[in-house]
Amino acid sequence: MIPMARPMIGDEECAAVVAAMRSGQLAQGRAVAAFEEQFAAITQVPYAIATSSGTTALHLALLTHGIGPGDEVITTAFSFIASANCALYVGATPVFADIDLATLNIDPQDIERKITERTRAIVAVHLYGNPAALDRITDICRQHDLVLIEDACQAHAATFQGQTVGSFGTGCFSFYPTKNVTSGEGGIITTADPEIDRLARLGRSHGMPQRYLHETLGYNFRMTDLHASIGSTQLNHLEAWTARRVRNANVLRELLGDLPIAFQAVLPGARHVYHQFTIRIPRGRDQVAEFLKAHGVGCEIYYPLPIHQQPLYRRMGYDVSLPATEQAAREVLSIPVHPSLSDEDLFIVARTVREALAHVEATTLLPS
Ligand SMILES: Cc1ncc(COP(=O)(O)O)c(C=O)c1O
Known part of the structure; x- marks a missing residue:
């Protein structure tokens, strides 16, 4: 089976963890500080604050901006659930704007339609590693005095007009x-x-500027040095692995270019880092997915049920219509693009997608 993802953990990572364990500092010590410094440099920002997960990073980001009950946060329903749940964690209300079906990212025009006097923030997701329309979204934030949170959980080292995502x-x-x-x-x-940096550092560790002095309501969202040491080692490879993902995506685009499928559009000046390579198949997506798996090619649907239609959100009374989001959920399919694929793997993936589409076309044309 050609898998969808393969974490590339080698001797370097193993050695780094052992060194962290022997350092005498297991949580939020020197390895965490080094990881933060390294990531701040990559993202070209003065401050980076490590947390226990992407979910806690989003939660803490909203908290540090003072977003809470009575506030509305506009985001996309075509994402992992944490992109919206972070608003719920702080007692705010997620409001869903539709996506642009071409880029699969939040549609700035629909953001404008969803703004009310309660809107405080936009959570813009760079889905699958593809930068959202940051020029238009930053303009909207400026005009309406809104906080911009970038959910770049899938978009390390992606750029927009030469600037790294996560720095807008x-x-x-x-x-x-x-x-x-x-x-x-x-x-x-x-x-x-610097104030967001200060508040985030307080918030991730029980609001403590010093031991057992609690200035704010905080949490335990700390990263351990074991995790940071793995992360630092991986960051040394980020650029090479990203270049390989981009190259693999270009190969797949070339090999699949003549088929009746849609590729994710990339905005001018954006660098998509291909966390996922996702195509839209207008007819027979589920049969194509079954065929691929049966023939040894991993594939996944990110995301089969948009957030506004999840049982949790239905129970809260969400009943909004998001036509492009709903269409994307019916049509998307992600296929392998990760850096450890060989050229032969890429050819097999492309050939099997071609066979799957032909198979589905042939079987749907058969009289029932
Ligand atoms: C778009 C998006 N947002 C948020 C998250 C949450 O990150 P984590 O799984 O590290 O909590 C993820 C990860 O799955 C994600 O893909």
Whole structure:
């Protein structure tokens, strides 16, 4: 089976963990500080605050901006659930804007339609590693005095007009095992604002500026040095692995270019880092997925049920119509693009997609 993801953990990571264990500092010590410094440099921001996950990074980002009950947070329903749940964690209300079906990212026009006097923030997701329309979204934030949170959990080292994502607003990244780089579990917040840095550092560790002095209501969202040491080792490879993902995506686009499928559009000046390579198949997506799996090619549907239609949100009374989001959920399919694929793997993936589409076409044309 050609898998969808393969965490690349080698001797370097193993040695780094052992060194961290022997350092005498197991949580939020020197390895965490080094990881933060390294990530701040990559993202070209003055401050980076490591957390226990991408989810806690998002939660903490909203908290540090003072978002809470009575506030509305506009986001996309075509994402992992944490992109919206972070608003719920702080007692705010997620409001869903539809996506642009071409980029699969939040549609700035629909953001504008969803703004009310209660809107405080936009959580813009760079889905699958593809930068959202940051030029238009930052304009909207400026005009309406809104906080921009970038959910860059899938978009390490992606850029927009030469600037790294996570540096346009308050950035949140994940280091979950399947991400472009991993720390096992982990997250990080990036910011240019010293006050957000201060509040995030307080919030992730029980509001303590010094031991047993609690200035704010905080949490235990700390990263361990074991995780940070894995993360630091991985960051040394980020650029090479990203270049390989981009190259693999270009090969797949070339090999699949003549088929009746849609590729994810990339905005001018954006660098997509291909956390996922996702196509849209207008007819027979589920049969194509079954065929691929039966023929040894991993594939996944991210995401089969949009957030506004999840049981949790239905129970809360969400009954909004998001036509592009719903269409994307019916049509998307992600296929392998990770850096450890060989050229032969890529050819097999492309050939099997071609065969799957032909098979589905032939079987749907048969009289029932
Ligand atoms: C878009 C998006 N947001 C948030 C998260 C949450 O990150 P984590 O799994 O590290 O909590 C993820 C990760 O799965 C994600 O893909």
